[in-house]
Amino acid sequence: MRSEQQRIGIALETLTSGLFPFFERELRGVYGDGWEETARATFRGQSSIAMQSGKWDAYAVLSVMWDQWNSVFRYKLGMAERSLVSELREFRNRWAHQDRFSDDDSYRVLDSAQRLLAAVGAQEEARIIEDRKVDVLRNILGRRVNDEIAAARFSRARIVDTALYSICCLAIVITMFLLFGSARFVPTLIMGGFTVFVFAFLIYKRLTADTPVYGVHECTKCSKIIYSEVCPYCDPPHRSSSIIKGSSSLRYPPFTEQVVRSSS
Numbered sequence: 001m002r003s004e005q006q007r008i009g010i011a012l013e014t015l016t017s018g019l020f021p022f023f024e025r026e027l028r029g030v031y032g033d034g035w036e037e038t039a040r041a042t043f044r045g046q047s048s049i050a051m052q053s054g055k056w057d058a059y060a061v062l063s064v065m066w067d068q069w070n071s072v073f074r075y076k077l078g079m080a081e082r083s084l085v086s087e088l089r090e091f092r093n094r095w096a097h098q099d100r101f102s103d104d105d106s107y108r109v110l111d112s113a114q115r116l117l118a119a120v121g122a123q124e125e126a127r128i129i130e131d132r133k134v135d136v137l138r139n140i141l142g143r144r145v146n147d148e149i150a151a152a153r154f155s156r157a158r159i160v161d162t163a164l165y166s167i168c169c170l171a172i173v174i175t176m177f178l179l180f181g182s183a184r185f186v187p188t189l190i191m192g193g194f195t196v197f198v199f200a201f202l203i204y205k206r207l208t209a210d211t212p213v214y215g216v217h218e219c220t221k222c223s224k225i226i227y228s229e230v231c232p233y234c235d236p237p238h239r240s241s242s243i244i245k246g247s248s249s250l251r252y253p254p255f256t257e258q259v260v261r262s263s264s
Helices: 004-043 058-067 079-096 103-119 123-180 185-207 238-251 255-263
Strands: none
Touching: 004 058, 004 079, 004 103, 004 123, 058 079, 079 103, 103 123, 123 185
């Protein structure tokens, strides 16, 4: 199962391969054989790693398209495609900085990339992106269906448990009053009230409980496989580790201090 970071990286590679023929053709039509030198001047000495190796990557292509829009690309593309270039540049920068992405972000990148590829006539790459969009939608739909099934099961279990708690509470209170109510009314009343309070608290906790997540599943934030309800990658146990470190440092002096003391 690909993470969202990997999925967006592959989408950017497909976008670059589909845009480059149009990109080169339009720049060459305006600047002739010196198009590449003119395009490289866009970066003003701050080219990407791929550009330094002589290869055009998504950052380089999108940056040149944005910089040369009025001179070159506005004659074939409209303002909608200019907005797509800006949006894809932003997602590419976030991807390069290892930001976290959701499946909605992946779908947004894929949809914008498909629209831009279709606008420049890269139909084959646009179809590839469309297939990946379907994969993302399948994942979103599958997760939602599983969540709805789990929520329905949990709701039914909660109703059954609430009914059982109510029946048990009623049976215990009625039995107590039938057996001891006439002889010891006040203690029976107190015990009956306590019993009602305990079962009412249990019913309240059951009704307000969140739907649990069972088994191995994918974290919705970082897309990593986890085995518990709380993701250890998104919410690491900082406090427990700091307590352990603090207790160990109090129990045992540092090794260098032991050596100094022994030598003295």
